[in-house]
Amino acid sequence: MTSTTTPPAGGAQALNDPRRLLSRRSRKSSVSLHAVLAASAFMAVFPVLWIFYISLGPDKNDYQHPSRILGNATLDNYTHVLKNTGFGTWMLNSIIVAAGTMLIGVLIAASAAYAVSRMKFLGRGSLMYTFLLTQMFPVAVLMVPLYKIMGSLGLLDTYGGLVIIYCSTAVPYCAWLLKGYFDTIPVEIDEAGRIDGLSPFGTFWRLILPLARPGLAVAAFYTFITAWGEVAFASKFMLTEEKYTLAVGLQSYISQFNSQWNYLAATSVLIAIPAGAVFYIVQRHLVAGLTAGGTKG
């Protein structure tokens, strides 16, 4: 597991050299380091484990009496959620929206980031500043006008409408991140590509994108998570139940089933699984991908 990190600037791999003898830790400090990390890791995972544990309880108030679950653990809540609710539809909607945002968002963020990283064109600096600026927009300013715009464009209650809105928040950050990542890729590669007769876009597409995989993985993860977990826009812009995303569906649940916490917990676990899967796929790229964006952003 330790070898999964491949930082672009190097460093972690140097751990096996003799220098580490200089800073060899005592047994005591090693134990306390493990204790701190184990405690933090437990805190980080606890809410997730807890909601999974509650989701096994047969009664809706089992969260108040967690010890009762031990003898009565059951998967009934999951079968109920999957069979008797709109979960399948909402899941499908969420996947369409999140995957759409991920594909479109990463693609347009990457192409803009590449242009900013490689070509000194007019308006390059202000574009970067605009990206930063869009991170500052509170939901509340955009909500009303966006609602009207989406209404007049006929995009309310459509997947496309949500994808565009999510792109507007995720893309600027991804472009920032990817710009930093592209900066770390040697320009000689571009030069070689151009000499071989590739267009600037061809260079970008065939040479740079494959090299930027860690950066792209982080950007993809970020856009996916942004879209998957967004509540405010989804709950106001998706009007019919067939178009609800999971975030909205879960809300409607709370009233519909009179706070049946066991079903809610089971649904939450089911919602967390795809996000966890995406996370698992990209997690070994996270450090390398974010480093470049963070240090050079």
Next chain:
Amino acid sequence: MTTVVEGKSARQSHHGRGSGRGPMQLIKNSYNQYWYAWAMCVPVVLVLLTVVAYPLIQGIYLTFTDATSLNVGRTIGVNEIPDSYSWVGLKNYTEILTGSNNQFWPHFVWTVIWTVACVALTYALGLGLAVAINRQIKARGFYRMLLILPWAVPTFVTIFAWRLILADDGVVNQILIGLGLDGPSWLSDPFAQKVAAIAVNIWCGFPFIMISMLGGLQSIPRELYEAAEMDGATPWQRFVNVTLPGLRPVSSTVILLGVIWTFNQFNVIFLLFGGNSDSVQILVTYAYRLFFGQQPQDYARSATVGILCLSLLVVFTSVYRRWLKRNDQGAL
């Protein structure tokens, strides 16, 4: 930063030196050289124009009107009702900032406390864990994966989990009772709400900072540590004199983004407490409530609070960037 493209542009401008240097010519040259760059930015710019710039202009316009859900144009069935709100100038701003029955300033104070507390504590925790996990220890990949997990789980799921954990008879209070303490009502007592909100936000936010810091740590040349060690620096001195300066570029980016994101953090407050608990609402959720949480929906004031938030952040960002520049950091 010399690219083939830039190399070509240098040659071209050399070429064009004879043919006049008026502004039109400059633009034309620039177009010839960089149309590719512009073409690659067009999709982003289009999205930002339609979903950010245009709504923003409309939003700013709304702040100078008395728009509510009663007088804004809408379509009911086949009937189209036109806009009937009117221009009121700066009335919304003066009423929100100086009016007697407004709640802007209390929310503002809490938003500032919230932002500073969250960013400072999350940063400290993220940095500490990054330093710990960057050491050569067994199972660090495993620790790292568990520690990033909060980032991977959608906020509305984890916050739902926190609601069960922090409920009056939830597990936290059960543990506190077991220890002989009387736990407060985390989700309704005004002070406990604030503590809970900050704690949950730290929980949601530290993985991002930790991972960024980890990347920053790995980009610090080991020779610096070696040299410091040769000079007999204690671990603490090495941390203060090598690690912290080496992390400054990452830190400045992460803190700036952290402030912006925390200031605008909608999900944590809204999902943890709903729209009802007044004292714990930050400006963004307060603006949202002015819009969606009451009848008639107060578009104009909601937008005004939003614009005030945006202005605060713009001011903060430019001051912060200027401050960074004065301290001679090229990071941003």
